Amino acid sequence: MAKEISVDISRVGTEAGQSETAASRTRNTCPRCDSHYREEEMVANLRVCAHCGYHFPVTARERIVQLTDEGSWSEIARELHSADALEFVDTRPYPERLQAAEQQTGLNDAMLVGSADIGGLPVALAVMDFTFLGGSMGSVVGEKVFRAAELAIERRMPLVTVSASGGARMQEGVLALMQMAKTVAAVDELREAGRPYISVLAHPTTGGVAASFAALGDVVIAEPGALLSFSGPRVVRQTTREDVPDDFGLAESNFRHGHIDLIVPRPELRDMVARLAWLLAGGNPYRRPTLIPDLGAQRAMGRILGGARRRITDMLPDRDGA
Amino acid sequence: MTAPERPRRFLRRRGGDGDAWHAVELARHQDRPYTLDYLARFCDDFVELHGDRAEGDDPAIVAGLGSFRGQTVAFVGHQKGRDLKQRAYRNFGMPRPEGYRKAMRVFELAGRLGFPVVTLIDTPGAYPGVGAEQRGQSGAIARSQLLMMGLNVPVVACVIGEGSSGGALAIGVADRVLMQQHTIYTVISPEGCAAILWKDAGEAKRAATALRPTAPACLALGVIDQIVPEPGGGAHRDHAKAADMLGDAIAAELEFLDTLPPLERRRLRRQKFERMGAFLE
Numbered sequence: 001m002a003k004e005i006s007v008d009i010s011r012v013g014t015e016a017g018q019s020e021t022a023a024s025r026t027r028n029t030c031p032r033c034d035s036h037y038r039e040e041e042m043v044a045n046l047r048v049c050a051h052c053g054y055h056f057p058v059t060a061r062e063r064i065v066q067l068t069d070e071g072s073w074s075e076i077a078r079e080l081h082s083a084d085a086l087e088f089v090d091t092r093p094y095p096e097r098l099q100a101a102e103q104q105t106g107l108n109d110a111m112l113v114g115s116a117d118i119g120g121l122p123v124a125l126a127v128m129d130f131t132f133l134g135g136s137m138g139s140v141v142g143e144k145v146f147r148a149a150e151l152a153i154e155r156r157m158p159l160v161t162v163s164a165s166g167g168a169r170m171q172e173g174v175l176a177l178m179q180m181a182k183t184v185a186a187v188d189e190l191r192e193a194g195r196p197y198i199s200v201l202a203h204p205t206t207g208g209v210a211a212s213f214a215a216l217g218d219v220v221i222a223e224p225g226a227l228l229s230f231s232g233p234r235v236v237r238q239t240t241r242e243d244v245p246d247d248f249g250l251a252e253s254n255f256r257h258g259h260i261d262l263i264v265p266r267p268e269l270r271d272m273v274a275r276l277a278w279l280l281a282g283g284n285p286y287r288r289p290t291l292i293p294d295l296g297a298q299r300a301m302g303r304i305l306g307g308a309r310r311r312i313t314d315m316l317p318d319r320d321g322a
Numbered sequence: 323m324t325a326p327e328r329p330r331r332f333l334r335r336r337g338g339d340g341d342a343w344h345a346v347e348l349a350r351h352q353d354r355p356y357t358l359d360y361l362a363r364f365c366d367d368f369v370e371l372h373g374d375r376a377e378g379d380d381p382a383i384v385a386g387l388g389s390f391r392g393q394t395v396a397f398v399g400h401q402k403g404r405d406l407k408q409r410a411y412r413n414f415g416m417p418r419p420e421g422y423r424k425a426m427r428v429f430e431l432a433g434r435l436g437f438p439v440v441t442l443i444d445t446p447g448a449y450p451g452v453g454a455e456q457r458g459q460s461g462a463i464a465r466s467q468l469l470m471m472g473l474n475v476p477v478v479a480c481v482i483g484e485g486s487s488g489g490a491l492a493i494g495v496a497d498r499v500l501m502q503q504h505t506i507y508t509v510i511s512p513e514g515c516a517a518i519l520w521k522d523a524g525e526a527k528r529a530a531t532a533l534r535p536t537a538p539a540c541l542a543l544g545v546i547d548q549i550v551p552e553p554g555g556g557a558h559r560d561h562a563k564a565a566d567m568l569g570d571a572i573a574a575e576l577e578f579l580d581t582l583p584p585l586e587r588r589r590l591r592r593q594k595f596e597r598m599g600a601f602l603e
Contacts, residue, residue: 079603080601080603081601082600082602083600083602084600085543085600086532086533086534086543088532088533089532090519090520090528090529090532091520139598139599139600139601140599140601142599143601146596168488168510169509170510170515170519170533172509172600173508173509173532173533173534173535173543174507174509174534174540174545175598175600176509177487177488177490177507177508177509178545178595178599179598179599180464180467180488180491181471181494181495181598182598182599184464184467184468184471184495185592185595185596187468188468188472188592189592208487208488208509210464211448211459211460211461211463211492212464212467212488214460215460215463215464215465216464216465228460229455229459229460230448230455230460230488231448231455235450235514236450236451240449240450240451242451243452248455253456257456258458259458259460259461
């Protein structure tokens with residue numbers, strides 16, 4: 001790795017006045033250290049703060065670009081739409097909420113599924129998008145997980161999921177609850193067929209998604225700082241009046257308690273998924289995955305990547321002493 | 323149809339807020355029979371098994387073996403308490419991961435020795451506590467479902483009160499899922515839903531209507547297979563009769579499931595859940 005790191009960041013907050021800080025905050029301002037980035041830097045940095053290692057949220061589309069080999073992504077089940085079986089109305093009718101989310105995100109629901117290569121290894125990939133109704137799981141997400149598992153079985157590939165979800169989608173009522181069992185059934189099929197499953201948990205993975213397929217990976221990987229819990233800290237505080245620790249439900253806490261295998265910073269995620277997919281497939285020495293430095297598509301980010309990688313690794317909990 | 327028409331049509335068809343909320347109140351009635359009340363009437367020789375063999379014993383879930391209509395059956399159910407002290411002891415029927423791990427231990431035992439599994443669902447949800455999270459609440463709920471999905475023995479689940487959230491479904495993956503007449507099955511408690519969508523827990527009645535948690539609604543949505551009748555006015559009016567009716571329904575389901583070859587039964591169970599949901603393509 002490069003010893004010299006030159007990262008172009010303009011810091012906002014420490015030097016500047018408070019009011020200016022508030023005014024100039026954008027979605028590319030780090031909430032932890034107030035560093036500010038241009039959009040190109042964010043993309044090149046995989047939306048990781050090069051200064052403090054904070055992982056910004058990533059949309060499903062961008063996650064697919066980050067993880068997969070250029071041009072290898074092929075989407076399936078693209079046309080699935082939620083049917084509003086309950087004719088659910090809260091402060092707005094559910095179809096209106098869906099429509100607004102579709103317009104805002106350009107997605108049909110909170111997950112994209114398809115096949116792709118990661119480091120040259122074909123995988124079935126399911127990626128959630130938190131910007132679509134909080135990444136909530138309704139009938140469409142359930143069906144997509146199921147189809148991704150079927151694709152993995154049919155084409156003898158591993159399944160990789162990337163979760164980011166507030167939980168089950170309330171507007172689909174008990175049908176949303178049943179998607180938990182449905183995705184569990186999909187994992188059961190996968191296991192019966194002898195296909196491996198890698199589950200990546202991004203911030204946040206909570207509720208019904210945390211307590212169904214996302215928890216059942218043969219290997220479970222989390223991004224640093226991700227909230228991974230069944231109940232969120234606010235609910236815990238309100239219901240139990242317990243003192244909630246600062247690191248409640250975070251990836252680091254889950255790692256300490258033995259619920260996840262690895263915390264992998266985003267710049268290393270692609271390589272780790274590729275390596276695991278390869279090992280889980282038997283580790284054929286003639287089909288080693290191609291790791292990042294060799295990939296033309298991601299070569300350009302190399303310099304900045306090095307900085308992020310080093311800093312994030314420094315922040316990680318001590319894996320031996322944890 | 324334009325959007326503003328929707329709420330009106332919705333309420334007309336659903337008959338207002340009353341129905342669903344009435345079901346919620348009956349499902350939570352403090353005199354309703356709980357799991358141990360049913361088990362005492364189902365079998366006179368029920369032996370409760372304790373502990374998850376790792377952390378502790380969760381009183382919010384009871385599990386054990388009993389002789390039910392001529393054969394050993396493994397029972398698992400949520401347990402609420404009736405008086406103040408019991409309610410606190412049972413943690414209001416909200417299980418911790420130890421509870422689900424105890425359930426899993428008994429599911430595994432039943433599968434190995436060939437006993438049918440019967441689960442009784444009655445919980446406001448899994449316990450949202452710091453310790454419960456640290457000991458792996460989500461993983462326990464997910465793994466319990468996975469274990470049930472793969473059991474080679476007949477599995478019948480019945481909602482006997484509140485079936486709320488993943489805490490309920492964790493023991494609800496079955497070949498046949500029943501609901502008693504005056505119970506609810508829902509993704510989240512009406513109060514929780516109201517707090518999130520209306521930002522006001524006081525809107526629980528409207529949330530209850532919108533969530534459609536009643537037994538007829540769940541049957542129409544394909545989530546359950548059968549509604550088990552209750553004595554007039556509700557199960558709390560006559561525990562003995564309610565237990566007879568529930569026992570008969572469970573026995574009939576077990577008898578039917580016994581006619582299926584184990585692998586076929588397992589395949590059908592999985593398929594049943596894989597077909598749940600409503601989407602357009």
